[in-house]
Amino acid sequence: MNRPQNYGSISSPAVGFSGNINPEFNSYCDSVVTNIYTINSSLKTLENALKVIGTKKDNQGVRNQVHVTQLSTNQIASVTTKDINKLKIVVAKGEKQKQLQVEKLEGNFKEAINRYYTLQKELADKQKSHLLIPEISEDEIPQGDDDNHERQAQRTRELAFEQDMLYERESRIRQIESDILDVNQIMRELGSLVHTQGETIDTIENSIDHAVGNVEEGAEQLVKASQYQRKYRKKLLYLALIGLIIAAIIIGILVSELKK
Numbered sequence: 001m002n003r004p005q006n007y008g009s010i011s012s013p014a015v016g017f018s019g020n021i022n023p024e025f026n027s028y029c030d031s032v033v034t035n036i037y038t039i040n041s042s043l044k045t046l047e048n049a050l051k052v053i054g055t056k057k058d059n060q061g062v063r064n065q066v067h068v069t070q071l072s073t074n075q076i077a078s079v080t081t082k083d084i085n086k087l088k089i090v091v092a093k094g095e096k097q098k099q100l101q102v103e104k105l106e107g108n109f110k111e112a113i114n115r116y117y118t119l120q121k122e123l124a125d126k127q128k129s130h131l132l133i134p135e136i137s138e139d140e141i142p143q144g145d146d147d148n149h150e151r152q153a154q155r156t157r158e159l160a161f162e163q164d165m166l167y168e169r170e171s172r173i174r175q176i177e178s179d180i181l182d183v184n185q186i187m188r189e190l191g192s193l194v195h196t197q198g199e200t201i202d203t204i205e206n207s208i209d210h211a212v213g214n215v216e217e218g219a220e221q222l223v224k225a226s227q228y229q230r231k232y233r234k235k236l237l238y239l240a241l242i243g244l245i246i247a248a249i250i251i252g253i254l255v256s257e258l259k260k
Contacts, residue, residue, distance in 0.1 A: 025098065028087045032105050035080040039112045042073040046119050053123070054130040063132065066123060070179040073116060077181060080109055081189045106190065117183040124176045131169055 049066045052058055084106050091098045 022090065022098075025087065025090045028083045028090065029101065029105065032080055032083050032087070032109065035076050035083070036105070036108050036112055038076055039073055039080075039109075039116060042069050042076075043112070043116055043119060045069050046116075046123060050119065050123055050126060053126045058130065058132070060132055063127065066127070067175065067179060070120065070181075074179070074181045077113055077116070077186060081186055084109060084190060085192075110187070110190070113181070113183055113186055117181055120180045124180055127176050128173055131172055 046066060046069060049062055049069075052062050053066075084102070087102045087105070091102055
């Protein structure tokens with residue numbers, strides 16, 4: 001009996017919760033676990049379709065199922081990326097067990113997305129090499145006639161039909177290619193938060209360094225101001241003493257003159 005794969009859910013004993021219960025964290029975890037399970041279920045659906053395409057069982061219904069499954073899975077992948085980034089924000093610094101749980105979820109998600117991307121490319125190549133030709137109605141079937149005018153009309157219908165088939169082929173190829181998930185964009189979005197957080201930390205550290213530098217510079221300015229003030233007071237004292245000496249000399253001269 002196969003054991004179910006563990007996606008880092010809240011029931012995981014290896015990466016369980018620690019500390020206080022965080023409802024927001026639990027909610028995002030449950031959402032990511034459910035989405036990873038859904039992506040893996042879509043993989044099974046697409047793998048079955050890959051076996052059918054190009055065989056006698058291949059039909060437009062199978063192609064439509066592939067298209068709808070891929071659109072749904074692409075949307076789920078985008079939502080899961082945002083939820084994982086939110087988890088990284090919610091987890092507080094120092095909560096090691098929760099950080100390990102987020103890393104496990106992110107690793108499982110990346111693994112599922114890489115498998116999904118590889119399968120999408122295989123499906124696209126196989127669908128493009130076995131494009132379904134739409135059924136031709138009786139009105140579109142060229143009718144033979146010996147009359148020259150009718151032969152020209154027949155040729156015109158043939159050219160128009162061939163052109164329509166060319167447009168149909170190009171349209172289907174564009175749709176097949178547009179369904180392929182841009183896995184590189186998903187990985188960039190997962191890494192963007194780490195990069196942004198790193199820039200934020202650098203900014204905080206730079207601000208702290210700048211503030212420390214300002215404090216040190218301010219302290220130096222205060223020391224200089226204190227030294228300048230002491231020098232200024234000494235100058236005033238010297239000037240006062242000189243003034244007193246000059247005043248004493250002048251008074252002495254005046255007293256001597258008055259005595260004469």
